[in-house]
Amino acid sequence: MQRAQVSFPAVDKAANPYTKKTETPSKSIAFCTGTITSRILAFAAGLFLVILTASQIHAHFAQKNLAEEFVGNQVGGVADTYFDGLNKLMLTGAMATRDELPLQIKQQPNVLEARVIRSDAVIGQYGPADAREMAADDLDRDALKGKETARIEETPQGRRLTLVRPFRASEKTRGVDCMGCHSVPTGTVLGAVRISYDLAPVDVRIRNAGLISLGIHGVLFFFGMALLILALRRTVAAPINRLTALMTRVEQESDLNLRIPVDGRDEIACAAHAFNTMMERFADIIRQVGGATHHLSQVASHLVMVTTRTQAGVDKQLVDTEQLVATLTQLAGSVQEVAHNNPGSGRRGPPSRQRCEGRDENLHLRPRRHLRHVRSTETGGKRHPASGYR
Numbered sequence: 001m002q003r004a005q006v007s008f009p010a011v012d013k014a015a016n017p018y019t020k021k022t023e024t025p026s027k028s029i030a031f032c033t034g035t036i037t038s039r040i041l042a043f044a045a046g047l048f049l050v051i052l053t054a055s056q057i058h059a060h061f062a063q064k065n066l067a068e069e070f071v072g073n074q075v076g077g078v079a080d081t082y083f084d085g086l087n088k089l090m091l092t093g094a095m096a097t098r099d100e101l102p103l104q105i106k107q108q109p110n111v112l113e114a115r116v117i118r119s120d121a122v123i124g125q126y127g128p129a130d131a132r133e134m135a136a137d138d139l140d141r142d143a144l145k146g147k148e149t150a151r152i153e154e155t156p157q158g159r160r161l162t163l164v165r166p167f168r169a170s171e172k173t174r175g176v177d178c179m180g181c182h183s184v185p186t187g188t189v190l191g192a193v194r195i196s197y198d199l200a201p202v203d204v205r206i207r208n209a210g211l212i213s214l215g216i217h218g219v220l221f222f223f224g225m226a227l228l229i230l231a232l233r234r235t236v237a238a239p240i241n242r243l244t245a246l247m248t249r250v251e252q253e254s255d256l257n258l259r260i261p262v263d264g265r266d267e268i269a270c271a272a273h274a275f276n277t278m279m280e281r282f283a284d285i286i287r288q289v290g291g292a293t294h295h296l297s298q299v300a301s302h303l304v305m306v307t308t309r310t311q312a313g314v315d316k317q318l319v320d321t322e323q324l325v326a327t328l329t330q331l332a333g334s335v336q337e338v339a340h341n342n343p344g345s346g347r348r349g350p351p352s353r354q355r356c357e358g359r360d361e362n363l364h365l366r367p368r369r370h371l372r373h374v375r376s377t378e379t380g381g382k383r384h385p386a387s388g389y390r
Ligand code: HEC
Pocket: 087, 090, 091, 092, 095, 096, 098, 116, 117, 118, 119, 122, 126, 127, 129, 133, 167, 168, 169, 170, 172, 173, 174, 176, 177, 178, 179, 180, 181, 182, 190, 191, 192
């Protein structure tokens, strides 16, 4: 925070061209209608919304994929459990009660369907099964060919995941030697377990989580925008408004002593600092101009004095000349008088001139010019003030 004050010679405001108002304050304020703050806020809001939308969409699909993978594993576990239960019945010879097994499995949450598909190999050895155990669609038939499929389908009740997992005969499929009872080559598909799993509850949870996340982001957005507004007002709008107000004051009051407090080292602080420096320079320039004007007026008054003195000298010289002229006129009169009284001596120039020379020293020094002038005075011609110099 600095507040340097610079004083400079008082300037006559009425005569100062800088005080001339070229623009009224209302005009300059009316010029500023948009604000930087609102522009930055609009940009930030747009950016935030774009990022939020992208992040929400990504989060939604990521959650969905994760849920599907998780549910897929879970359904695989259910299928294995179902088969383990069935295998236990085979081993204990209690296959007659196998209809209870799917009912138990279906009691697990979200399990819509649980059934076993019997392969031709088992049918060939143990005879056909009831209709539920026969292959019903392509998924079943693919599974009996050894292909495990997990398919998600849309139903009016929501999405559902169907997994059909084949079980092959081997020496230790799920820890049991199948060939002990089933007389088939190793790797033969003996059957498959089909489980349908309801994804609707998971989807609802994903959607709710998305909505909650959206709500949290929305609240954060409004808080963030409020904070941004406050921050921008504090760090951008207020300093710029202070700068503008001070510049307007300088313009209105023509006061070059006004300075802005410089706070921090950001761009606005730099602008304020530059403004202060500029004002100091202006004050310096005005001070120099004032000094130069003062010097000029001194020189002018000196010039006037010298001119006056010169005029006085000229006047004095004129007076002297007039006196000389008067003296010479008087002298000329005397000479004529003498000449008139002594007519004989009038023709002899040199002696009389010698006499005149003896009487007047000035006449000896500049005889002709002065005498010429004297004669013109005698003839009644109007004498010019400066004619003594011509
Ligand atoms: C102890 C003898 C025994 C062993 C070991 C055995 N099974 Fe079976 N399995 C049977 C009998 C018996 C049936 C059929 C009974 C019926 O149709 O009434 C059967 C039926 C099946 C079925 C059809 C079930 C249905 O409900 O249609 C499949 C599939 C099957 N076995 C797979 C296997 C596999 C895979 C293994 C090896 C992990 C295996 N079994 C091991 C005795 C056995």
